[in-house]
Amino acid sequence: MKTVISSYCVIRNHQIMVNGETVLTKEKDLPFSEFIKTAYDLNALPYLKFFKMDDLCKLAFVASEFLLKNNKLAEQYGAENVSLLFANTSSSLDTDINYYNTVKDFPSPALFVYTLPNIMLGEICIRNKIKGKTAFFIFEQFQAEFLCNYATQLIRHKKAKAVIIGWVELLNKNYDAFLCLIEETDNGIALTKQNLEKLYTT
Amino acid sequence: MDALIAKLKTQIIQQLNLEGVSPDDISPDDPLFGEGLGLDSIDALELIVLLEKNYGIKIENPADGKKIFATIRSIAEYITANGKA
Amino acid sequence: MKTVFAAQGNIISSLGFTAEENFSAMEQGSSGIKKHNNTKFLPFPFYASLVDSEKLNKNFSALSENENYTRLEKMFILSIADVLAKSALDVKSENTLLIISTAKGNINLLEEANYGGFPEKRLLLAEMANQITGFFGMKNTPLVVSNACISGVLGIITAQRLIGSGQYENVIVTGGDLVSEFTLSGFNSFKALSDEPCKPYDIKRKGITLGEGCGTVLLTSNDKLLNKSEKKIRVAGGSVSNDANHISGPSRTGEELALAVNTAITEACCGKQIDFISAHGTATDFNDEMEAKAFSVAGLEHIQLNSMKGFFGHTLGAAGVIESIVTVETMKRNVLLPSLGFENSGVSMPLNITRKSESKQINTALKTASGFGGCNAAVVFKSV
Numbered sequence: 001m002k003t004v005i006s007s008y009c010v011i012r013n014h015q016i017m018v019n020g021e022t023v024l025t026k027e028k029d030l031p032f033s034e035f036i037k038t039a040y041d042l043n044a045l046p047y048l049k050f051f052k053m054d055d056l057c058k059l060a061f062v063a064s065e066f067l068l069k070n071n072k073l074a075e076q077y078g079a080e081n082v083s084l085l086f087a088n089t090s091s092s093l094d095t096d097i098n099y100y101n102t103v104k105d106f107p108s109p110a111l112f113v114y115t116l117p118n119i120m121l122g123e124i125c126i127r128n129k130i131k132g133k134t135a136f137f138i139f140e141q142f143q144a145e146f147l148c149n150y151a152t153q154l155i156r157h158k159k160a161k162a163v164i165i166g167w168v169e170l171l172n173k174n175y176d177a178f179l180c181l182i183e184e185t186d187n188g189i190a191l192t193k194q195n196l197e198k199l200y201t202t
Numbered sequence: 203m204d205a206l207i208a209k210l211k212t213q214i215i216q217q218l219n220l221e222g223v224s225p226d227d228i229s230p231d232d233p234l235f236g237e238g239l240g241l242d243s244i245d246a247l248e249l250i251v252l253l254e255k256n257y258g259i260k261i262e263n264p265a266d267g268k269k270i271f272a273t274i275r276s277i278a279e280y281i282t283a284n285g286k287a
Numbered sequence: 288m289k290t291v292f293a294a295q296g297n298i299i300s301s302l303g304f305t306a307e308e309n310f311s312a313m314e315q316g317s318s319g320i321k322k323h324n325n326t327k328f329l330p331f332p333f334y335a336s337l338v339d340s341e342k343l344n345k346n347f348s349a350l351s352e353n354e355n356y357t358r359l360e361k362m363f364i365l366s367i368a369d370v371l372a373k374s375a376l377d378v379k380s381e382n383t384l385l386i387i388s389t390a391k392g393n394i395n396l397l398e399e400a401n402y403g404g405f406p407e408k409r410l411l412l413a414e415m416a417n418q419i420t421g422f423f424g425m426k427n428t429p430l431v432v433s434n435a436c437i438s439g440v441l442g443i444i445t446a447q448r449l450i451g452s453g454q455y456e457n458v459i460v461t462g463g464d465l466v467s468e469f470t471l472s473g474f475n476s477f478k479a480l481s482d483e484p485c486k487p488y489d490i491k492r493k494g495i496t497l498g499e500g501c502g503t504v505l506l507t508s509n510d511k512l513l514n515k516s517e518k519k520i521r522v523a524g525g526s527v528s529n530d531a532n533h534i535s536g537p538s539r540t541g542e543e544l545a546l547a548v549n550t551a552i553t554e555a556c557c558g559k560q561i562d563f564i565s566a567h568g569t570a571t572d573f574n575d576e577m578e579a580k581a582f583s584v585a586g587l588e589h590i591q592l593n594s595m596k597g598f599f600g601h602t603l604g605a606a607g608v609i610e611s612i613v614t615v616e617t618m619k620r621n622v623l624l625p626s627l628g629f630e631n632s633g634v635s636m637p638l639n640i641t642r643k644s645e646s647k648q649i650n651t652a653l654k655t656a657s658g659f660g661g662c663n664a665a666v667v668f669k670s671v
Binding site: 007018079080084088089091093096097099103107108109112113115116117118119121122123125126128130131132133134135136137138140141146149150153159 | 390391392396397398410411412413414416428430431432433434435441445448452454468469472473474475476478526527528529530531532533534535543546550658659660661662
Binding site for chain 2: 048051105108109
């Protein structure tokens with residue numbers, strides 16, 4: 001049994017790929033809101049909380065739904081043994097700006113709650129009943145080495161049995177999402193900085 | 203009252219992002235929280251914003267909201283009672 | 288795993304510009320929370336704990352002629368500079384990393400015309416972080432932790448892991464956040480802002496009081512960097528958990544915070560021998576109630592506990608670092624500080640809340656934090 005990347009999901013340029021296979025492609029000029037709704041609809045099971053989310057959380061949520069389609073991680077490993085290590089460049093700035101635009105008239109609590117980047121971790125945990133270690137970092141660009149080392153350490157020191165590494169960035173309709181599931185199993189690509197970098201740039 | 207109830211339904215659906223819910227789906231006497239529409243604490247806060255934005259009524263204490271926001275009809279009655287219909 | 292020591296620390300807050308100034312003020316029962324009337328922030332008078340801007344700018348000018356730093360960046364730089372002045376650390380060494388914990392960074396730039404004269408990209412946290420490491424000529428790219436109100440404790444736990452595994456010898460953990468129109472309006476829209484100074488765990492509590500500031504602590508595996516005359520304190524254990532309940536409302540049972548606490552305690556190998564708990568205690572109905580339940584679930588309801596929010600207000604991303612530094616000072620001086628604002632319990636489970644300063648041997652302390660997104664963090668400090 002090795003520590004491997006057992007599955008991964010990339011969402012960019014209105015295309016969704018899961019484990020290297022395209023599952024959805026839409027025209028690039030489609031508004032993000034319509035693209036992400038189409039992606040959400042592909043998952044069949046309704047989850048009405050989706051419609052309260054900001055664009056950043058919708059992106060993270062959809063990516064996690066595709067990543068975890070065939071996994072019930074909390075059941076398999078125990079809720080407290082599943083970890084999330086996520087990062088991006090812009091934090092929640094996209095929503096921060098939208099929230100601030102409401103401040104002069106009627107500040108919106110529904111927008112304010114999304115002005116923190118770690119809310120996407122909360123949404124994924126609620127959906128999947130995950131209670132383990134979660135952390136959100138800010139980088140100028142995707143940092144494969146740091147995330148790989150951190151995930152490896154968590155598993156090696158038995159602080160987690162499965163880790164989801166995530167890069168979910170969105171600002172002004174420019175977005176980029178990459179999620180991968182790390183487990184100790186025989187099926188998958190070895191978790192190394194190089195392999196993580198390779199999958200990210202797919 | 204009926205016109206206000208109809209107007210409220212549309213406003214609430216829009217303010218709370220209730221996707222896929224049409225005004226006909228909401229009965230004026232259905233509970234809004236718990237069962238029924240299953241609204242949560244953030245929705246309650248947004249309803250406070252809605253009342254101020256659209257009807258000029260300020261609710262300072264969210265605890266008061268529980269009774270006022272029980273159903274669409276109770277909201278309509280509160281608005282009417284506060285002379286802002 | 289290497290031992291991780293807590294070396295020098297600094298706090299910049301409404302109570303002062305050094306850790307010593309802050310602790311002395313707290314010993315005297317002074318709160319940094321004052322009533323303010325500033326319509327740029329809110330259309331009505333409000334309570335908050337604000338850093339003295341005049342003194343901040345004066346102190347910064349004494350340090351550097353370059354004024355091209357935002358208000359928060361000045362706080363970070365001054366705070367780190369104070370730690371470095373008291374330390375033999377080589378800040379430019381490749382063995383040294385800076386971790387910055389912040390919830391909103393330079394968010395106040397959104398409120399100024401033309402971003403206050405700064406480039407728009409200063410809103411990006413990594414850009415802000417680079418300004419800070421650039422000031423000191425640090426070699427390594429800074430690590431930014433942005434995880435709501437647990438950012439500070441999470442920064443310390445991350446530093447502990449990086450030093451423990453030998454990746455760095457020294458990590459400067461600095462946490463900072465501002466009071467702004469953005470945060471005040473937001474918490475007010477949540478009806479979570481108290482109209483009087485906050486009263487954590489009290490039956491008359493009405494919500495939070497916001498605060499701003501910066502806390503910096505040097506963590507290191509090199510015990511030669513420690514002040515020789517002082518008790519040696521180490522970061523003995525840490526853990527994080529998620530409630531998986533609601534994005535803004537905490538767990539109804541407190542089990543998940545208890546889980547983080549128990550995991551941290553197990554790693555620290557201290558059993559239930561905790562002498563003091565610095566809890567989160569924001570003074571909202573739900574948070575304080577959740578914590579009370581959590582400490583009962585963890586079997587710690589009899590341990591002396593305080594919340595420091597009555598002194599500093601809730602400093603968001605800075606809270607975990609500022610309050611940890613006070614916790615470490617508490618351990619070094621063996622002086623327990625009261626939970627300012629508390630008179631009568633307003634939570635359903637028992638807590639042993641400290642009402643006044645007292646001398647007590649404190650060899651093991653627990654610091655906890657919880658935040659939006661359902662996150663919880665716990666760290667244990669132990670004297671060696």
